[in-house]
Amino acid sequence: MPKRCPECGGELLYDRNTKTFVCTSCGRVYTRDELEAAYEALREGGGKVIGRRRPPL
Numbered sequence: 001m002p003k004r005c006p007e008c009g010g011e012l013l014y015d016r017n018t019k020t021f022v023c024t025s026c027g028r029v030y031t032r033d034e035l036e037a038a039y040e041a042l043r044e045g046g047g048k049v050i051g052r053r054r055p056p057l
């Protein structure tokens, strides 16, 4: 499945020459490491926001 830009959700194209992913929508460039870190941050951030519970007072 095509990778999605963590920034805008656009489609990412892999550039073999530079070994980076380029967003076709916003033009951002990611290395594989940056992309995985960004996905991880999104997962954790989203999970925290959605799953956050206030402790009962």
Ligand SMILES: [Zn+2]
Binding pocket: 005, 006, 007, 008, 009, 010, 023, 024, 025, 026, 027, 028
């Ligand atoms: Zn993008």
